[in-house]
Amino acid sequence: MNTESIYQLEAIQQRYGERLVLDIPSLQIERGELLALVGPSGAGKSTLLRILNFLETPTQGQLRFAGHTLGSRVPLELQRRVTTVFQRPALLSGSVLDNVAYGLRLRRHPQVRERAREALAAVGLGHLARAAAHTLSGGEAQRVALARALVITPDVLLLDEPTANLDPANVAAIERTVAEAHRRGTTIMLVTHNIFQARRLAQRVALMLDGRIIELAPTETFFETPHDPRTTAFIKGDMLY
Amino acid sequence: MNYWQEAINLLVGGNSDVWAIIILSLQVSGVALLISAIIGVPLGSLIGLHTFPGRQLVIAIVYTGMGFPPVVIGLAVFLLLSRSGPLGFLGWLFTPSAMVLAQVILALPLVIGFTMSAVLAVDPALRTQIRALGASPTQTTLAMLWEARVGVLVALIAGFGGIISEVGAVMLVGGNIQGSTRVLTTAIVLETRKGAFDVAIALALVLLGITFVINLALLQLQGTLLKAKQ
Numbered sequence: 297m298n299t300e301s302i303y304q305l306e307a308i309q310q311r312y313g314e315r316l317v318l319d320i321p322s323l324q325i326e327r328g329e330l331l332a333l334v335g336p337s338g339a340g341k342s343t344l345l346r347i348l349n350f351l352e353t354p355t356q357g358q359l360r361f362a363g364h365t366l367g368s369r370v371p372l373e374l375q376r377r378v379t380t381v382f383q384r385p386a387l388l389s390g391s392v393l394d395n396v397a398y399g400l401r402l403r404r405h406p407q408v409r410e411r412a413r414e415a416l417a418a419v420g421l422g423h424l425a426r427a428a429a430h431t432l433s434g435g436e437a438q439r440v441a442l443a444r445a446l447v448i449t450p451d452v453l454l455l456d457e458p459t460a461n462l463d464p465a466n467v468a469a470i471e472r473t474v475a476e477a478h479r480r481g482t483t484i485m486l487v488t489h490n491i492f493q494a495r496r497l498a499q500r501v502a503l504m505l506d507g508r509i510i511e512l513a514p515t516e517t518f519f520e521t522p523h524d525p526r527t528t529a530f531i532k533g534d535m536l537y
Numbered sequence: 538m539n540y541w542q543e544a545i546n547l548l549v550g551g552n553s554d555v556w557a558i559i560i561l562s563l564q565v566s567g568v569a570l571l572i573s574a575i576i577g578v579p580l581g582s583l584i585g586l587h588t589f590p591g592r593q594l595v596i597a598i599v600y601t602g603m604g605f606p607p608v609v610i611g612l613a614v615f616l617l618l619s620r621s622g623p624l625g626f627l628g629w630l631f632t633p634s635a636m637v638l639a640q641v642i643l644a645l646p647l648v649i650g651f652t653m654s655a656v657l658a659v660d661p662a663l664r665t666q667i668r669a670l671g672a673s674p675t676q677t678t679l680a681m682l683w684e685a686r687v688g689v690l691v692a693l694i695a696g697f698g699g700i701i702s703e704v705g706a707v708m709l710v711g712g713n714i715q716g717s718t719r720v721l722t723t724a725i726v727l728e729t730r731k732g733a734f735d736v737a738i739a740l741a742l743v744l745l746g747i748t749f750v751i752n753l754a755l756l757q758l759q760g761t762l763l764k765a766k767q
């Protein structure tokens with residue numbers, strides 16, 4: 297069972313009303329890989345992440361995760377093995393430490409405080425533990441969101457443009473933490489608008505256009521000898537996004 | 538014009554009739570609020586956070602209930618509890634139970650309606666994030682209620698303010714019986730009619746004090762809300 301891909305998508309489609317926003321005939325995500333997903337705005341990247349985190353049920357198709365075929369009701373134990381850091385960090389009211397501790401509390405973890413403190417220190421924000429969450433800057437909030445996701449040691453971490461609008465120092469801090477989580481064996485899907493970031497971090501890169509994955513290749517191949525001319529155009533930055 | 542002095546004396550001197558009325562008022566409205574909270578807070582968050590067939594209709598009914606004339610509720614409860622009514626066998630008419638029932642019907646739409654708008658005001662992205670962190674449906678609802686806590690408290694206070702100061706419904710179903718169903722509002726009506734202005738003023742002062750404290754608490758909460766939103 298362990299050699300099986302962690303996700304297997306088969307003929308997945310997502311429609312909002314009449315509009316088809318996602319159309320994926322087949323996709324495998326391997327255990328422990330770091331897969332980057334790039335593509336212009338509105339391509340359907342966030343929609344795919346919501347489906348992979350079981351926050352939405354696709355209109356059609358089959359989704360397998362960790363050997364289970366999933367319907368509209370996903371068992372909580374499976375749901376809890378995946379988490380997302382969203383494009384816009386949404387923090388709970390309360391302190392920074394409360395936020396990082398939240399996922400552990402939900403799981404009735406025996407060492408909530410200690411683990412939360414460690415996770416916060418790992419993103420370089422140990423000194424802000426007692427600060428009110430709403431006082432944080434954008435970059436700090438995004439790092440707290442990342443710590444809050446990592447502290448629950450998910451099997452799969454979904455990242456939706458975690459470094460958008462951040463300064464270089466914050467970007468570096470987040471990339472370091474993501475690379476570390478990957479080294480520990482976490483499966484990661486990273487949505488990014490920054491192709492250099494994809495190149496730095498990913499083992500495989502996928503390009504999504506209008507809800508379809510038009511190229512999926514090992515990072516080197518993706519950038520050096522892409523199959524689709526639209527990929528070349530996208531890499532060269534000719535494509536509007 | 539010594540009514541004011543008399544009124545103060547009645548209160549400070551611990552006149553047992555006056556204090557019995559005050560305590561009954563607080564008991565009836567307190568129990569009614571508790572029941573309304575137990576039913577109304579979960580229901581309000583359910584309606585606010587979930588889509589289901591007939592949701593619009595339910596919301597319309599709640600909003601109608603929030604502005605319903607209390608005396609009409611009183612009449613309905615009266616007919617319900619009267620000897621030949623469907624709940625006549627309970628024997629509740631002209632007892633505090635009847636007043637609690639009427640007040641629950643009055644407060645419930647307020648608690649549901651305000652709770653609903655409180656949870657609706659919480660950023661929907663936060664709810665998605667809470668679920669993505671592994672919260673069960675119940676844990677998600679609890680977290681949303683916690684985020685909306687100031688609004689939920691406002692819901693409870695609005696419900697209490699609505700029923701403690703209401704006179705028509707409790708008059709109809711309670712009957713304003715001395716020592717058994719006489720509460721602040723109905724007693725004020727009666728004492729004023731009798732010309733016992735000292736007692737009426739004493740009771741009015743207490744009622745005013747209670748509503749003042751409620752409003753003060755509301756203001757305080759609004760301040761907290763504003764601070765939290767910064």
Ligand SMILES: Nc1ncnc2c1ncn2[C@@H]1O[C@H](COP(=O)(O)OP(=O)(O)OP(=O)(O)O)[C@@H](O)[C@H]1O
Pocket residue numbers: 312317335336337338339340341342343344383
């Ligand atoms: N709940 C929804 N209802 C209707 N349409 C939606 C919904 N969510 C997303 N869409 C539409 O689906 C398409 C894909 O959206 P999505 O957010 O997945 O794009 P994206 O690739 O993440 O874009 P961006 O890079 O700007 O974040 C968009 O056209 C969007 O308008």
Ligand SMILES: [Mg+2]
Pocket residue numbers: 341342343383456
């Ligand atoms: Mg997006």
